[in-house]
Amino acid sequence: MKMRAFGNVVAIIQARMGSTRLPGKVLMDVGGLTALDIVISRLSRAKRVTQVVIATTDRSADDAIVAEANQHGVACFLGSEDDVLSRYLGAAQAFHAGLIVRITSDCPLIDPEVVDRIIVGAVESGADFASNCIERSYPRGLDAEVFTMKALTRAHEASDQPHQREHVTSVFYERPDLFRLYSVAGDHSYTRHRWTLDTHEDLALIRAIYSHFKNRDDFGWREVIALMERRPELAEMNSHVVQKAVAS
Helix, strand or coil: CCCHHHCEEEEEEECCCCCCCCCCHHHCEECCEEHHHHHHHHHHCCCCCCEEEEEEECCHHHHHHHHHHHHCCCEEEEECCCCHHHHHHHHHHHCCEEEEEEEECCCCCCCHHHHHHHHHHHHHHCCCEEECCCCCCCCECCCCEEEEHHHHHHHHHHCCCHHHHHHCCHHHHHCCCCCCEEECCCCCCCCCCECCCCCHHHHHHHHHHHHHCCCCCCCCHHHHHHHHHHCHHHHCCCCCCCCCCCCC
16 A cells, blocks of 8 residues: 555654643653653554654743654654644644644553554545544554544634644544544454553553563553453553543
């Protein structure tokens, strides 16, 4: 399958230091690397992704994220803290994206094979927007959304509510009259698992997972499922945490 029809397939990681539950979480240590380092590393192994970039804010508090990205040779775009949709559009334009992959920086278990599957689904279906969040089956923390540059531009024009500006992709779900969606779901539901980073309990679980794999970052999500099945006490570490919708 050729990706040239969309030009660059740019994975944009949205990141900021601010977090009401766990401030500075994206630069917290996980087995000797920061959570952001790991997201970059894992996402860079997606075969269908042309370039990985970071979209952070223009606030001085996020200079640390820019420094971290520079250390790893990853380009950054700086934009509005609150209008994350405009930040995404600016980043996509700056790096000449044809197809955009949206990833949040609080997903240090993001799986490159899952990302590739969603990209392929978007291209083969001809959809404006493809995701594994439309019909959830994967563990939370493997979330990825893929959309065309044309669709992102239309979303920017159509989003006139504060929550749509903050959460980037809300308008895709809310306006089926404007966008064609494609759902990528697995054969089984693993939605009881929470692998995102938003609380101290989440951090403890993610550190435990990485410790089991000797702090490598090349294991797949199914290996983590197998680990959880052997050691169900791990999943209990953050099973009580309620998901909070926030912008990164």
